[in-house]
Amino acid sequence: MSVIILIELNGSEVSASSRAAITAASELSDSVDALVLTRDASNSSSVSQLSGINSVKMIVDDSLDNVNVEVASKLIADVMSDYDYLVAGSSTFSKNILPRVGALLDVQPISDVCEIKSNNTFVRPLYAGNVMATVESSDETIVMTVRSTAFEHSGDGGSASVETISASMPSSSSEFVSLQESESERPELTTAERIVSGGRGLGSKENFVLIEQLADKMDAAVGASRAAVDAGFISNDYQVGQTGKVVAPKLYLAVGISGAIQHLAGMKDSQVIVVINNDPDAPMSRMADLVWQVDLFDALNELNAYQV
Amino acid sequence: MVLFAGFLTNFMPIMKIIIPVKRVLDPYTQARVNKQTQQVDLSNAKMAMNPFCEIAVEEALTLKESGSASETIAVSIGTDKTVDTLRTALAMGVDRAIFIKTDSELDLQPLHVAKILANIVKREEAELVIMGKQAVDNDNNQTGQMLSGLIDYSLGTFISKFDLSADATSVEVCREIDSGIETRKLSLPSIVTVDLRLNEPRYASLPNIMKARSKPMETIELSSLGIDTAPRIKVVSVEESGTKDRASKQINSAEELFSELNQMGVL
Ligand SMILES: Cc1cc2nc3c(=O)[nH]c(=O)nc-3n(C[C@H](O)[C@H](O)[C@H](O)COP(=O)(O)OP(=O)(O)OC[C@H]3O[C@@H](n4cnc5c(N)ncnc54)[C@H](O)[C@@H]3O)c2cc1C
């Protein structure tokens, strides 16, 4: 039983979701390799230091910067002849590529694995996480993504060997044009210990700054509901929920968010949930450990002025 | 001028668009598990077109209306009731529908759906497939990616913007990804999967609902396509895991909030 992990790099750093994938993979096998598609061979160093990795397989080519999915899926499918499992963290990076790899290998991938029951049996969420299904795969090769909130993030401390695989680059029918990244000094949403999240109740982009101020005060990441993103208060990468990011911080503070099932899907496993809402019947309040029923502007002003 | 117009009509777009649509539990309804059958109980449930598929239909209709597409075709795979979803697509404005009829016992997975769609896309020689990024029942987020792999079309997932080039040979898409918005150029033929912010889907107007009844709907028995539908994944059990209510404590001031959070050790 051998496993290869598709590593997602942010710059030269290994993403948190790849670190979760390593932990999941180690439950499947003692032999876990890492696959890196990159333009920059020096990226092998951060990957070889990961603990729990046996060997790092590098495919290096200029065209692998902002890799095209058509190219990546072909390269990965070719590597899979030596492996029984392909594991990656559930991120837009892997969700884009892995199903296409599955199709090339004629296997049915498994999305968002939350628990590994045996070498072919996994637990995954359906219906925005309102149902958990235990599923058994009969495929020879198992391709899966894992939820990064459900597995520990493997740390550093390893010294894996590095091997460069020479692969001929498949032709591509798409090309990268540009990336508009949101810049932020705040903690990253999916790994933050604390999150202050704002919804439609904030009313405007200008008012949403109150959420950012509170986040700074609490050394927290900023999150948002779909309604807040749709209304343009903040960009798409802050959306928490079924179709946004899934988070499980120590503290989730929801301000002016009603608590639709699609939002709860992304944050219900948070350790402590605090709700600020003037509607006592908002579904969000039933999820809360602490509820402050108040006009959110009064609450935010008081919180932002409060001397901790 | 007349001549010029005649010249243009010779270059009428020939691009056909296929829009796979799925019938799912209404997204605002709580899923309930039937403990006996170990399945989600859909017997009396309110069903709807998958919200992402509505957005896909809207985008296809916009392209047709702008003159960039020759025909829009909705395809759905499922049991008899799936026809309702195709009627909705027709009432929204698509030109025709293809219904792939399946046995209710069959547990179709994205690999199967992708193989069926590949068959239809090839048969129709469609250059563009617009579909949902995920079905809100199984939340797989796989079918479009898999279809693109099977037929080797270019792929743009999670798109929030779609711009067809003037010569209709490529499309520029914006993709909603974890770090922000990525722009890519795809050469046609392509598969795109849509995200929520691409557009606001229209409602079917009453006259269009009437008109839809006379639009063509072809029914194909899945068994006639000769596609291997043996399940690759078996659902062993399902369990409701809805949110658990918590014993909420009311607080009334910033001071109280900070002191509670300090006591809980989460600050
Ligand atoms: C397919 C699909 C996928 C979806 N995916 C997601 C997702 O990933 N994430 C997500 O969040 N949503 C998602 N949604 C949308 C979801 O259903 C809700 O529409 C959305 O979460 C609502 O956002 P909201 O709570 O900010 O807005 P609303 O529901 O409008 O709630 C606003 C809240 O603010 C409170 N409020 C207003 N003014 C004040 C005030 N002055 N003081 C105090 N409180 C105030 C109100 O009482 C209310 O509770 C999805 C929907 C669909 C159909």
Ligand SMILES: Nc1ncnc2c1ncn2[C@@H]1O[C@H](COP(=O)(O)O)[C@@H](O)[C@H]1O
């Ligand atoms: N039974 C089906 N019939 C038609 N289209 C489907 C079906 N299942 C999935 N799809 C399409 O695939 C998309 C993604 O679904 P999924 O990969 O299951 O999350 C949906 O939004 C539909 O466009």
